[in-house]
Amino acid sequence: MAIRENPRPLSIVHELVHALDDKRNWYIKPKGGSKISAEALAYGTEYLLEAVVAFKQVEEATTALEAMDAWGDAWYIMQSILENQYVWMGSKKKRKIKPSDIKDVEVKLGLRFKCVELRNDYEEYLREKGICLPTCLPCNLEYRDDPRLRLDPVFGADP
Numbered sequence: 001m002a003i004r005e006n007p008r009p010l011s012i013v014h015e016l017v018h019a020l021d022d023k024r025n026w027y028i029k030p031k032g033g034s035k036i037s038a039e040a041l042a043y044g045t046e047y048l049l050e051a052v053v054a055f056k057q058v059e060e061a062t063t064a065l066e067a068m069d070a071w072g073d074a075w076y077i078m079q080s081i082l083e084n085q086y087v088w089m090g091s092k093k094k095r096k097i098k099p100s101d102i103k104d105v106e107v108k109l110g111l112r113f114k115c116v117e118l119r120n121d122y123e124e125y126l127r128e129k130g131i132c133l134p135t136c137l138p139c140n141l142e143y144r145d146d147p148r149l150r151l152d153p154v155f156g157a158d159p
């Protein structure tokens with residue numbers, strides 16, 4: 001375990017995931033264990049926790065339109081993990097984060113972000129704030145900027 005001189009905000013979480021990996025014998029310790037899988041688990045956790053802050057905008061919405069926009073934006077940011085984030089080994093980019101890495105975070109650490117499950121909680125939260133949505137919060141999201149970018153099933157998109 002090593003914390004750099006200028007740590008990222010979630011470096012402690014990253015190293016904590018490695019410590020847990022080591023203790024549970026997932027990837028670090030076993031003979032033939034995979035260092036890239038260990039890094040994917042640690043980086044995947046880090047990226048999810050960074051991205052989830054975007055849901056704060058849904059909580060702070062004061063109108064249905066703001067809530068619907070913030071919901072779409074939050075999932076766009078979650079999906080962007082798979083499009084734009086990498087697994088690093090030291091200072092070298094090894095590969096992009098994959099849906100299987102996000103699934104591994106869920107399986108190993110129980111950290112789970114499923115659109116179809118979270119929408120019930122957010123709809124109830126918004127209803128209690130007096131915000132009445134015109135439709136359900138969608139999970140079959142397509143994005144204005146890039147219609148090819150769709151919410152991956154790993155985040156619980158509708159099939």
Ligand SMILES: [Zn+2]
Nearest residue numbers: 014018039042
């Ligand atoms: Zn690491």
